[in-house]
Amino acid sequence: MDTIYLLFIVLLAAFLGFELIRKVPATLHTPLMSGSNAISGITLVGALVSAGSGSGMLTTLLGTAAVALATINVVGGYLVTDRMLGMFRKKDGK
Amino acid sequence: MTPISMTINLAYVVAATLFIVGLKLLSHPSSARRGNLVSSIGMLIAVVVTLLDQQIISYTYIIIGVVIGGAIGAWKAKTVQMTAMPQMVSLFNGFGGAASLLLAWATLSAIAPESRSAVSLFVFISLYFTLLVGGVTFSGSIVAWGKLAEKFPTKAIIFTGLRELSILHLIGLVVVGYLFVTQPENPLWLWLGIGLALSFGLWATLSIGGADMPVVIALLNSYSGVAACAAGLAVANTVLIVTGLLVGASGLILTSIMCKAMNRSLSNVLLSGFATPVEAGEKIEGDIKVLSAQDAYYVLEAAQAVLVVPGYGMAVAQAQHAVRELQSLLESNGATVEYAIHPVAGRMPGHMNVLLAEADVPYDHLLEMDDVNPRMENYDVVIVIGANDVVNPAAKEMKGSPIYGMPVIEAYRAKTVFVLKRSANPGFAGVDNPLFFKDNTRMVLGDAKETINSVIREFGDD
Numbered sequence: 001m002d003t004i005y006l007l008f009i010v011l012l013a014a015f016l017g018f019e020l021i022r023k024v025p026a027t028l029h030t031p032l033m034s035g036s037n038a039i040s041g042i043t044l045v046g047a048l049v050s051a052g053s054g055s056g057m058l059t060t061l062l063g064t065a066a067v068a069l070a071t072i073n074v075v076g077g078y079l080v081t082d083r084m085l086g087m088f089r090k091k092d093g094k
Numbered sequence: 095m096t097p098i099s100m101t102i103n104l105a106y107v108v109a110a111t112l113f114i115v116g117l118k119l120l121s122h123p124s125s126a127r128r129g130n131l132v133s134s135i136g137m138l139i140a141v142v143v144t145l146l147d148q149q150i151i152s153y154t155y156i157i158i159g160v161v162i163g164g165a166i167g168a169w170k171a172k173t174v175q176m177t178a179m180p181q182m183v184s185l186f187n188g189f190g191g192a193a194s195l196l197l198a199w200a201t202l203s204a205i206a207p208e209s210r211s212a213v214s215l216f217v218f219i220s221l222y223f224t225l226l227v228g229g230v231t232f233s234g235s236i237v238a239w240g241k242l243a244e245k246f247p248t249k250a251i252i253f254t255g256l257r258e259l260s261i262l263h264l265i266g267l268v269v270v271g272y273l274f275v276t277q278p279e280n281p282l283w284l285w286l287g288i289g290l291a292l293s294f295g296l297w298a299t300l301s302i303g304g305a306d307m308p309v310v311i312a313l314l315n316s317y318s319g320v321a322a323c324a325a326g327l328a329v330a331n332t333v334l335i336v337t338g339l340l341v342g343a344s345g346l347i348l349t350s351i352m353c354k355a356m357n358r359s360l361s362n363v364l365l366s367g368f369a370t371p372v373e374a375g376e377k378i379e380g381d382i383k384v385l386s387a388q389d390a391y392y393v394l395e396a397a398q399a400v401l402v403v404p405g406y407g408m409a410v411a412q413a414q415h416a417v418r419e420l421q422s423l424l425e426s427n428g429a430t431v432e433y434a435i436h437p438v439a440g441r442m443p444g445h446m447n448v449l450l451a452e453a454d455v456p457y458d459h460l461l462e463m464d465d466v467n468p469r470m471e472n473y474d475v476v477i478v479i480g481a482n483d484v485v486n487p488a489a490k491e492m493k494g495s496p497i498y499g500m501p502v503i504e505a506y507r508a509k510t511v512f513v514l515k516r517s518a519n520p521g522f523a524g525v526d527n528p529l530f531f532k533d534n535t536r537m538v539l540g541d542a543k544e545t546i547n548s549v550i551r552e553f554g555d556d
Contacts, residue, residue, distance in 0.1 A: 003216045006327055006335065013323075013336040017343025020114065023121040026437060027460050029348060029444030030179060032120060033315055035130055036344045037186040039113055040318045042137070042337040043193040045144045046329050050200035051159055052150035062200035064155040069193040071163025072170070073186050074141075078134040079171035080182065085127040087451040090458055 031084045038077025044070035098146055105143035106333035112136025113337055117344075123457045140333055176452045177409045180442040184239040184311050190318035191231025194325045195288065198224035201329055207279045218275045220328035222287060226267060227321040229291025230298070235314045237299035238307055242441060248304030256301055257365075263294040302364065308442050309352045309363045316345025348443045355437035357489075357500040385536035387545050390512055391552035393536075397474035400424055401466060402433045403503050404450070406440050407480020407515075413543040414453035417479065420546050421455065423553045429474075432459050434466040434503050436484035463503050470507040478505055478513045478529075479542050486527045495526075511535045514542045 024032050047070050050063030095103070113136045119129025150156070174182045198221045205213055240246035267290050274283035302310055319341025326334025353360050385393075394400065402421075408414055421431040433450060440446040447460055470476075478485050485505040488495040505511050506529050513535060529535055538545050 003214075006330065006332075009332055009335050010323065010327075010339060013339035014343055016114065017340040018347065020117045020340070021344040021347045024117075024344075025121065025123070026351075026435070026444060026462055027447040027457055028120060028123060028126055029351075030183075030442060030448045031126060031130070032344060032444070033183050033312070033348065033442065034179070034186070035116075035120065035133065036315060036319065036341040037183060037190065038137070039133060039337055040187075040190040040315075040322050040341040041193070042140065042334055043190065043197055043322045043325055045140050046197050046325055046331055046334055047159075047193060047200070048141070048144050048156055049147055049149050049329075050197060050204065051155045052147075052152055053204065054151045055204040059200045059204040060155050062196045062203065064159040066193045066196035066200060067156060067159030068163035068166075069189040069196070071160050072167040073190050073193070074137055074167065075164045076167030076171045076182075077186060078130060078137070079168055080174060080179075081130045082127065083171065084176070084179075084448050084451070085123075085130055087448070087454075088123045088126070088457050089451070089454065090124065090456050 027088075028085075031081050034077055034084065035081040036077075037073050038081060041070045041073030041077060044074055096148075098148060102143045102146060103332070105139055106331075109136040109140035110333055110336045112139070113340060117340065176449055178243070179448065180307070180311060180440075180445060181239050181243040183442060184235050184242055184314065187311065187314045187318045188232050188235030188239065191228045191235060191314075191321050193228075194224050194318070194321035195228030195232060195291075197325050198228065198328060199284070199288075201325075202278070202284065205278075210278045213278075215275060217328055218278050220324055222271050222274050224321055224324040224328055225284070225287050226271070226291045227317055227324055229288050230295035231314055231317040231321055233292040233295035234299040234310070234317075235295075237296060238310050238314060241299075241304055242307055242311075250303035251300045256297070259297060260294070263290060263297070266290050267294070298364070306363050308438055308440075308445075309349055309356075309360070311442050312345050312348035312352055313360075314345070316342050316349060319343075319345060351437055352443060355501060357497075382530055383536050385512070385538050387538060387540075387548035388552060390536070390538050390545075391549045393510060393512075394424065394429075394475060394549065395427060395553075397424070397429050399473045399475075400429050400431045401470075401473045401476045401505075401508065402431065403476060403478045403481050403485055403505055404433065404435070404439060404446050405479065405481025405484060406445075407482075408446075408542060409440065409449050409480070411480060411542040413479060413546055414449050414455075416543050416546040416550065418450075418453040418455055419550055420553075421459075423550060427553075432461055432466070434461050434463060436463050436481070436503055439481060439484050463501065467504050470504050471509075473508040474510065476505040476508040476511045478511060479546075480514070482515075482527055485529055487529050487532075488527065491528065505529065506532050506534070509534065513537050514545050515539060516541065 047063055047066035050059055051067045112132050116129040116133030119125040202221055241248050270283055270286045274287055319338045323335050323338030326338055424431050435446045485503050487506050489497045489500040489502045511534055
């Protein structure tokens with residue numbers, strides 16, 4: 001893919017990220033961090049191809065390790081964020 | 095484009111959209127949980143369509159990796175204590191960095207040495223950048239995790255030559271980077287690059303003190319996103335680029351909020367500001383006035399507006415549930431109870447809010463510093479629990495103080511201030527607190543949880 005095209009995406013995504021995150025209130029900053037842990041597990045998408053493409057033992061092993069680590073982030077990140085956000089209540093009472 | 099790769103790319107667009115919508119829903123506590131769900135659906139779509147990729151010929155290792163990672167992740171998420179959340183986020187940052195590093199390495203090893211000259215320079219530069227950021231994120235996060243979990247000494251490790259060591263690392267990384275890109279067939283440059291990145295992250299984080307860890311976790315959170323983005327550039331995967339940058343931006347914004355709340359620049363934090371011994375400021379004059387829990391009860395019973403200022407000490411004493419109970423009693427007594435949360439209270443951004451939410455405190459009672467300071471005079475009683483520096487008037491009054499200029503919750507302007515503290519010693523940052531000597535301040539000494547429970551018992555007695 002064209003290098004310039006990729007850099008163009010980088011620029012737009014960075015601006016979008018700043019605009020989105022600026023609106024997150026301080027009270028949700030911890031869930032934001034654990035949630036972004038989960039999102040950064042997107043490396044999984046790249047790792048899946050490396051682990052399954054059968055291009056040599058080294059690639060497969062490195063890819064598998066990357067899959068395992070990224071899955072920890074994805075699964076752990078989303079679950080713990082859900083657990084935390086479930087505790088935020090507006091009204092008194094259970 | 096083949097129909098399959100077309101489908102995959104379209105699904106990536108959908109996934110990226112869902113991540114963006116998910117983050118947008120995170121802008122309010124009432125919709126945040128839904129936002130997290132939307133984001134996780136985006137991730138599921140991205141993963142499932144990737145499995146359709148025709149380059150994938152065997153699923154054995156993929157299944158092994160997913161099962162191991164999924165089990166560890168789910169177990170961690172279910173069992174972690176809310177007080178231990180900073181360590182866990184730090185550890186996950188490290189895993190994110192390591193995953194990107196390994197992906198870059200795997201990608202490199204998949205390119206046969208004889209065909210490397212055909213691969214564009216841009217790919218090798220991106221690969222090297224991924225190795226570098228991923229390595230620094232990994233080793234830095236492991237050190238941060240160790241400090242937060244108190245497995246390593248929390249004090250900054252400073253020695254002469256530290257600055258020179260950092261500069262040598264940077265020069266080394268540039269030189270090795272040049273050699274890596276120009277001679278990609280030589281594995282020596284790969285290993286040297288990874289080694290330098292790991293060692294750089296290690297020293298850079300070891301030299302930062304425990305009190306600055308909130309800034310460091312936020313920054314490493316950002317790096318883990320940048321590493322994913324760089325990996326995306328190397329393997330030309332747009333969803334990795336976009337998503338990695340969303341995380342990168344998030345971490346960077348949190349870092350800047352933390353730095354502003356401490357009135358310090360990022361470079362001051364990274365190059366160890368508190369580590370240099372500060373000249374002792376003016377001597378604080380006055381007496382400490384101690385109050386018993388019973389007398390504290392009489393004052394609280396008459397109060398109409400109460401403000402609670404919590405700090406990490408509240409979490410250590412596990413006092414948040416007792417505080418919640420006191421809140422109910424005060425409210426049924428006709429008083430309003432609110433909480434003021436400083437951006438750097440606790441050990442990571444928003445940590446106090448989560449701990450109070452766990453104790454069933456409604457989130458609309460949690461106020462930010464700028465909301466409470468203008469109407470501080472209206473509060474009859476401010477209860478400071480386990481917080482010290484974030485209510486320290488020295489930040490306003492004493493030019494010589496190391497925290498001078500830091501925005502604080504101006505508790506001293508309230509009618510009465512109760513400071514719940516084990517003893518009258520200075521806090522985490524080792525700074526004297528003139529608040530303890532103010533005329534309207536009463537120290538209630540002892541374990542915070544015990545103290546509040548005694549007050550609660552007094553309420554029960556009448």
